[in-house]
């Protein structure tokens with residue numbers, strides 16, 4: 641976990657490497673059930689940040705990859721990121737459709753910004769700022785270099801990473817301590833999948849009646 645930066649707070653994650661995240665702010669409902677055990681630390685200090693359920697489905701805009709990305713990577717990165725948008729569907733009670741792809745950039749709730757890499761550890765990250773009663777989400781950055789820090793990525797890695805970042809987008813600010821959970825930071829694990837623990841963490845978030853509301857904000861390149 642890292643502290644909040646002065647202006648922008650980065651919730652990052654890594655597929656292959658270490659990962660840092662940070663807490664949002666907001667007050668958990670003291671009368672609600674506790675979050676899943678393995679998420680206690682993550683939620684305990686970070687409060688509750690989530691969308692209004694009326695905001696769903698979130699519309700995700702995936703721009704074309706930079707020209708330097710050639711086939712077949714061009715197709716398989718995009719197709720796996722696209723497929724991952726469905727990973728969280730039907731987990732929040734009564735919400736069958738959490739996120740969809742849109743080709744209309746102006747309508748997007750979430751826009752992906754391609755970066756060759758991040759120079760350090762993250763393979764993807766969601767950019768947030770917090771102010772007043774809202775959490776502002778500025779978009780998601782995903783790395784597209786197939787070889788990252790000397791380790792070759794594969795198809796499943798892009799699916800896995802996008803699914804993980806969407807967990808952050810939905811409001812899971814922290815990480816699971818169980819390395820097979822999708823919301824585990826990653827590290828050396830190649831076995832992350834969306835587990836019952838991940839699902840329960842999201843359901844817990846969306847049972848809270850007191851929360852900091854997520855809104856979208858213009859993208860600001862952190863560099």
Ligand SMILES: [Zn+2]
Nearest residue numbers: 652653654825
């Ligand atoms: Zn993460």
